[in-house]
Amino acid sequence: MSCSIKNNIRRLRFDNDEMTQQQLAEAVGVTRQTIAAIEKGKYSPTLELAFKLSRVFGKELEEVFTYEEEAK
Amino acid sequence: MSNEEKRSIISIISVSLVYIAYCIFVYSKYRAGVFDPVEDFRYWGTVILVLIPVQIVLNIIITILFSIGHVIATGEPDDPSVKGDERDQLIKLKANTIGYAVSGVGFLLSMISLVIGFPPFVMFNIIFLAFNLAEITGSSMQLFYYRRGF
Numbered sequence: 001m002s003c004s005i006k007n008n009i010r011r012l013r014f015d016n017d018e019m020t021q022q023q024l025a026e027a028v029g030v031t032r033q034t035i036a037a038i039e040k041g042k043y044s045p046t047l048e049l050a051f052k053l054s055r056v057f058g059k060e061l062e063e064v065f066t067y068e069e070e071a072k
Numbered sequence: 073m074s075n076e077e078k079r080s081i082i083s084i085i086s087v088s089l090v091y092i093a094y095c096i097f098v099y100s101k102y103r104a105g106v107f108d109p110v111e112d113f114r115y116w117g118t119v120i121l122v123l124i125p126v127q128i129v130l131n132i133i134i135t136i137l138f139s140i141g142h143v144i145a146t147g148e149p150d151d152p153s154v155k156g157d158e159r160d161q162l163i164k165l166k167a168n169t170i171g172y173a174v175s176g177v178g179f180l181l182s183m184i185s186l187v188i189g190f191p192p193f194v195m196f197n198i199i200f201l202a203f204n205l206a207e208i209t210g211s212s213m214q215l216f217y218y219r220r221g222f
Contacts, residue, residue, distance in 0.1 A: 030157040033074045033218075042221025043159055 006066045010039045012057045028052040076160055077218045078138065083211040086134045090127045091204040094119075098197070116196040123200070163217045171210030178202015 013019040021035045028035075028049060037043035038053075045053065054064045098119075156164070182198035 030159065031074075033076075034157050034159040037159060037221055040221070046158055049158060 004068050005044045006041065006068055007038060007064055009035070009053060009064065012059070012064065016057060024053075024056065027056050074218060075142070076156070076163075077215055078142075079135075080211040080214040080218070082134055082138050083131070084208050084215075086131050087127070087204055087207045087211070090123070090130055091200070094123060094200065112192045116193065119196070120200075163214055163222075166217060166222070167210045167213040170213050171206040174209045175202050175206035178205065 009024070013021070013024055021039075022032045025032045025035045029052070030049065034043065034045075038045055050061060050065055054061045057064060178198060179202060182195045182202065185194050185198055186192070
């Protein structure tokens with residue numbers, strides 16, 4: 001099952017001194033499993049969490065998350 | 073496998089164990105011809121009042137054993153009282169919704185059994201089955217959502 005919101009969190013983590021999922025999870029206040037699920041596209045974060053993730057990387061929301069229309 | 077997934081599996085196992093023990097107990101009583109149409113309601117009321125604390129105690133014991141096993145295996149403390157993050161809460165909410173639906177359907181079926189003329193012990197057993205199925209369904213859905221996402 002996949003959602004239509006894509007993200008490049010994994011790449012951003014590696015670009016930020018190879019940040020681990022655990023470090024990112026602690027920075028935004030969620031579990032490592034949630035970060036893993038977001039990266040795999042198995043979970044769409046809430047707006048608040050999406051903003052927190054963007055702020056950690058110093059990026060705008062649209063630079064971290066993209067919305068793609070699913071083909072019908 | 074995350075802690076939440078393990079807890080879901082443990083919940084399924086503990087509920088199933090209690091229900092199997094209950095079924096063995098009821099079947100033995102049924103074979104002995106203990107059910108009395110006059111005393112039925114008092115008997116089943118007693119069974120419910122006993123079954124609930126038994127299930128609670130068994131769940132507590134299994135949770136404690138799981139926490140001890142978790143600490144021994146990983147060296148990290150396991151705190152089941154932790155609220156969980158937004159994803160954990162959302163999964164729990166979705167799973168509980170499905171569990172409530174199952175228990176609601178079971179309750180309706182139990183009432184239908186009375187209407188069509190089955191004895192009261194059938195109604196009580198359908199209710200027990202529904203509540204246990206609801207718990208198992210809820211835990212199974214949690215496992216499903218953790219594994220497959222949503």
